[in-house]
């Protein structure tokens with residue numbers, strides 16, 4: 001559609017082409033290529049971890065993390081109610097039980113004050129997910145994990161380049177994961193990264209990534225893995241993107257600031273929190289929530305925006321309301337009113353890195369017309 005402003009468009013005008021050409025000129029296109037190793041090393045350094053394992057996407061990074069931590073039937077894993085299906089799926093697929101926590105109405109992250117009451121003798125891990133650009137308040141989570149002997153799986157897919165009290169997001173979990181889907185701060189088209197400081201966990205993740213081939217005797221397998229390998233082509237793009245992460249974060253922050261300046265007078269909207277005590281928002285996406293006095297929901301608002309040729313996306317749908325999990329008998333009687341409200345009244349505006357200031361203004365003008 002001409003003049004349509006998509007919800008996301010990535011920026012690929014750094015060294016992506018140069019590095020891709022190198023892959024093609026040398027014939028190194030598979031996961032054996034050098035860019036994969038370079039990307040892993042640079043990424044590990046960037047998030048202050050010893051090991052980084054590049055994989056095919058963020059969802060599978062989560063699945064590998066759960067398996068590497070030996071989480072299985074009978075175990076419980078605590079996660080936010082308000083997150084992407086990949087989080088719940090990774091837990092359910094190994095036969096473990098997901099236990100959800102409602103979110104904080106301001107930060108949209110897991111409400112830390114409701115965490116301890118969810119811990120039982122069966123709890124094995126907490127899956128922390130940083131939502132939409134502000135990190136979870138990690139200190140109390142780490143203290144609880146320590147006190148109860150729980151593992152942390154950190155999903156940092158939406159906070160590349162973000163820090164918590166000055167420490168990189170992705171440096172807090174026994175295993176932390178990232179996604180490089182095109183709407184993330186850096187992209188490889190499809191892709192993901194697992195990071196850890198634990199050598200044994202790193203080895204497990206590498207084996208899980210590569211079908212559990214054994215170095216000693218290829219084609220004889222003691223365990224089953226997957227093929228989760230990232231190609232050299234993807235890593236070439238990833239490395240070029242990583243070189244610009246600081247610039248990308250700065251751009252997202254300035255877009256978030258501009259949206260907030262413009263939309264602050266639109267009384268119908270709850271806008272994202274610019275900062276907390278421990279971090280400044282990096283606006284993975286620019287999310288907004290319709291105040292209760294607005295007589296329609298997010299889906300209707302998005303429909304109206306589309307008439308102005310503007311793309312948008314609804315917020316996540318809660319884990320405990322997913323038909324697939326309900327059919328399995330999970331989450332019976334669970335209610336998380338804050339997350340349920342966000343899921344119905346929240347959506348996000350175009351906020352990709354290629355969005356121009358002019359387009360941002362056009363989005364604002366459409367919002368003004370719809371809500372005033």
Ligand SMILES: *Cc1c(COP(=O)(O)O)cnc(C)c1O
Pocket residue numbers: 056057058059060083084086087129130155157158178179180181190191192
């Ligand atoms: C994008 C995302 C994922 C999934 O990553 P894919 O690479 O799309 O599989 C997982 N968790 C969160 C929080 C995400 O935002």
